[in-house]
Amino acid sequence: MENKRPYRMGARAAAVAATRARIVEAAVALWTRRWYDDVTLQHIADEAGVSVQTIVNHFDGKDGVTDAAAEWLAGQVADARQAPVGQVAEIVTVLFDDYERRGDANVLWIAQADRVPAIARALGQARDRHRAWLAEVFADRLPAPGPARAHALTLHYAATDVYLWKLWRRDLGLPRPDAERAMCDLLTAIDPRRKNDE
Known part of the structure; x- marks a missing residue:
């Protein structure tokens, strides 16, 4: 049992990270072609294949997604430059x-x-x-x-x-x-x- 718990925690952390990444990448994809106000949490959820509540759980709301998207983009730019x-x-x-x-x-x-x-x-x-x-x-x-x-x-x-x-x-x-x-x-x-x- 003790050996399985770290594995479960690691798998859960990986799943959480993957969900966050999907949400952020979905938001970035939408905001590269549409105005910020025209993109709702529902749009991001649909694009990422998650629920709006999942986005709220991870980021609190649209501002939190925006901050995470900006950080993700900064990493992409740094790698490219x-x-x-x-x-x-x-x-x-x-x-x-x-x-x-x-x-x-x-x-x-x-x-x-x-x-x-x-x-x-x-x-x-x-x-x-x-x-x-x-x-x-x-x-x-x-x-x-x-x-x-x-x-x-x-x-x-x-x-x-x-x-x-x-x-x-x-x-x-x-x-x-x-x-x-x-x-x-x-x-x-x-x-x-x-x-x-x-």
Whole structure:
């Protein structure tokens, strides 16, 4: 009996984790194509193949699902954005891979941040992570900590923002290679080391 109990507890924990994952992935799938307010707990339950009560038991409600979805997406983005330090073309390709996959959903969420506190929280965290990622992949060119570094990071953020991707790819209809080249040109132009060489 004692040997079976840890197994049962382990199996139960695995089942709970699998149910939570199904709910979160269902919510993400719905919110990548629909407005936040248009997705109800019933929609998420139907998509995940669970009851609304199961969602409430796991996440308390829609805000809890949103926070969990944002955390899950952060992990997906971190896994996808592995790029070598200082290799501008490769960094841009990795970023575009992510934006081509999730950029439209990002823009949809940004449009709702002013009226949905859970989305505003998620976007604030995502912005912090993007800035930290930029500090990591452009570590070779950034000045020492201080105002100059903060300014350089702000420029790099602007040059890699999802809205710039949207402008080039969606609004102007640029082919991906042309949009990537434009971003590379911007990142090259704002390299702080260029000023030191002039």
